[in-house]
Amino acid sequence: MSTKIRIKSLNGWFGEKQVLKDINLDIEENSITAIIGPSGCGKTTLIRCINRMHEVTPGARVEGSVLLDEQDIYKEDPVKVRERIGMVFQRPNPFPTMSVLENAVAGLKLKGIRNRKLLAEKAEEVIKAVGLWDEVKNELNKPGTSLSGGQQQRLCIARALAVEPEVLLMDEPASALDPVSTMRLEDLIYELKKEYTIVIVTHNMQQAARVSDYTAFLYMGELIEYSNTKELFERPKNDLTERYISGRFG
Amino acid sequence: MTSLGVRRIKGYLMLILVAVAFIIIMIPLISMLYMIIKEGIGILSWEFLTALPKPPGEAGGGIGNAIQGSLMMVALASMISIPISIFAAMYISEYGGKLSTITEFIAEVLSGTPSIIAGIFIYTLIVLRIGFSALAGALALSVLMIPTVTIASYESLKAVPRSIREAAIALGVPKWRASLFVILRSAMVGIGTGVILGVARIFGETAPLLFTALGNMYWNEGLLEPTAALPLLIYNYATSPYKSWQTQAWGAALVLLVIVLLLNIGVRIIARKR
Ligand SMILES: Nc1ncnc2c1ncn2[C@@H]1O[C@H](COP(=O)(O)OP(=O)(O)O)[C@@H](O)[C@H]1O
Ligand SMILES: [Mg+2]
Numbered sequence: 001m002s003t004k005i006r007i008k009s010l011n012g013w014f015g016e017k018q019v020l021k022d023i024n025l026d027i028e029e030n031s032i033t034a035i036i037g038p039s040g041c042g043k044t045t046l047i048r049c050i051n052r053m054h055e056v057t058p059g060a061r062v063e064g065s066v067l068l069d070e071q072d073i074y075k076e077d078p079v080k081v082r083e084r085i086g087m088v089f090q091r092p093n094p095f096p097t098m099s100v101l102e103n104a105v106a107g108l109k110l111k112g113i114r115n116r117k118l119l120a121e122k123a124e125e126v127i128k129a130v131g132l133w134d135e136v137k138n139e140l141n142k143p144g145t146s147l148s149g150g151q152q153q154r155l156c157i158a159r160a161l162a163v164e165p166e167v168l169l170m171d172e173p174a175s176a177l178d179p180v181s182t183m184r185l186e187d188l189i190y191e192l193k194k195e196y197t198i199v200i201v202t203h204n205m206q207q208a209a210r211v212s213d214y215t216a217f218l219y220m221g222e223l224i225e226y227s228n229t230k231e232l233f234e235r236p237k238n239d240l241t242e243r244y245i246s247g248r249f250g
Numbered sequence: 251m252t253s254l255g256v257r258r259i260k261g262y263l264m265l266i267l268v269a270v271a272f273i274i275i276m277i278p279l280i281s282m283l284y285m286i287i288k289e290g291i292g293i294l295s296w297e298f299l300t301a302l303p304k305p306p307g308e309a310g311g312g313i314g315n316a317i318q319g320s321l322m323m324v325a326l327a328s329m330i331s332i333p334i335s336i337f338a339a340m341y342i343s344e345y346g347g348k349l350s351t352i353t354e355f356i357a358e359v360l361s362g363t364p365s366i367i368a369g370i371f372i373y374t375l376i377v378l379r380i381g382f383s384a385l386a387g388a389l390a391l392s393v394l395m396i397p398t399v400t401i402a403s404y405e406s407l408k409a410v411p412r413s414i415r416e417a418a419i420a421l422g423v424p425k426w427r428a429s430l431f432v433i434l435r436s437a438m439v440g441i442g443t444g445v446i447l448g449v450a451r452i453f454g455e456t457a458p459l460l461f462t463a464l465g466n467m468y469w470n471e472g473l474l475e476p477t478a479a480l481p482l483l484i485y486n487y488a489t490s491p492y493k494s495w496q497t498q499a500w501g502a503a504l505v506l507l508v509i510v511l512l513l514n515i516g517v518r519i520i521a522r523k524r
Binding site (some may be wrong): 051080081097107111163 | 432438
């Protein structure tokens with residue numbers, strides 16, 4: 001196992017407000033790393049710093065470095081960085097003007113790839129990879145937004161996969177889904193770790209315990225504890241972590 | 251108990267007020283439509299729509315050249331205004347910064363400009379150099395159309411959810427491609443609506459054409475020639491002393507009304523697709 005992402009002395013701001021404070025975190029390749037913590041503690045901001053989406057928000061600012069394969073992404077072209085580090089958002093956000101099929105390969109289409117055969121093949125590949133093919137194979141030309149919430153979210157994962165990233169960031173991907181869809185999504189995430197390095201934000205501790213290999217506990221913008229998931233949940237070292245996972249606050 | 255009674259009375263009063271307001275709005279609208287249809291429908295014929303005007307007193311003749319002129323100038327004004335407006339709107343909404351705030355402010359001020367001022371402006375700037383012409387008319391109409399379409403486009407671009415923009419950017423799509431192929435496309439319905447409303451508006455504008463297009467009793471034979479237009483013809487005929495021309499003015503008004511109505515129906519159809 002090797003380190004895929006190395007977060008070093010990362011600080012993040014919205015305007016004057018500092019929301020990430022000196023985060024240091026190494027993320028293992030082909031593993032699932034969960035980020036947990038109470039609402040507003042900076043989980044979303046942290047993963048958005050990993051693919052340079054944080055700076056897209058007006059007034060947002062980052063300091064420190066994030067190394068992908070030991071190269072600082074903040075010294076590279078953000079467009080290239082986002083190709084290598086895909087993202088799935090909290091609310092499913094398929095493009096409303098595109099069909100299911102077009103959504104799956106939206107990243108390629110939007111970059112100017114026109115070859116219909118190639119696009120259709122890629123779409124089938126990624127829709128199959130997220131286990132959606134049998135459900136939507138007869139609805140490929142319907143708008144992506146016509147699918148159910150769980151299907152939309154898997155379509156968004158397919159869309160991220162089509163760009164062939166190395167890392168997949170997921171921001172509470174199941175928070176808008178029903179329990180059955182959530183379970184399917186967790187199974188999928190578990191499958192995906194064979195090929196991708198996954199960072200998943202969740203405020204659901206059972207979910208973190210179920211799917212992740214490593215867990216980071218964030219509190220008020222600081223990384224309080226980070227270790228092997230089993231260890232963190234069974235033998236938390238920090239008092240705050242202990243109180244959080246036992247449900248005594250947050 | 252009493253408070254319930256009071257509330258009920260208030261409710262009735264409100265209902266009456268709303269009904270009265272509705273009637274006050276409907277009376278002029280209905281009577282205007284009634285009058286235009288009643289006075290104008292009799293004259294409608296293929297000849298009326300396609301023939302050149304005849305001198306006053308002579309029977310027959312039509313408004314073909316005015317329809318030609320109006321279509322020509324509106325088409326040209328649209329070709330000028332639509333791209334400029336959409337790019338201005340994208341600039342304001344996507345690229346931010348001081349200059350875009352200024353652009354937005356200018357568009358808002360311009361959209362309130364009285365239409366006669368657009369006419370004088372183009373008269374001074376263009377007509378004094380190249381003469382009365384369809385081109386000058388189209389430019390004057392563009393001055394009116396650009397701000398309205400810019401603002402409508404800007405509003406629709408702004409309404410595209412942040413999550414859609416972010417989805418595109420997070421896929422590693424360069425910003426300009428995301429703006430053009432995702433955001434603009436998502437806003438197309440709203441922009442289309444704005445464009446049609448802009449077109450409908452300039453179809454009926456008279457003031458800016460008075461001293462730019464000028465009017466013409468014959469067919470227009472080039473962009474640099476003066477040209478007839480529906481609103482100009484209505485203005486000239488309605489204020490003329492000839493009965494036959496006055497009747498034709500009603501007919502032309504009806505034609506203009508139908509065009510504007512069709513454009514508005516078009517807006518409804520597009521908007522329903524949302
Ligand atoms: N666009 C924004 N502008 C200003 N402050 C923000 C913005 N987004 C989030 N914040 C603030 O940053 C902090 C961290 O937010 P976030 O990373 O979304 O937390 P989490 O995902 O853990 O709930 C919160 O205090 C939140 O209020
Ligand atoms: Mg969040």
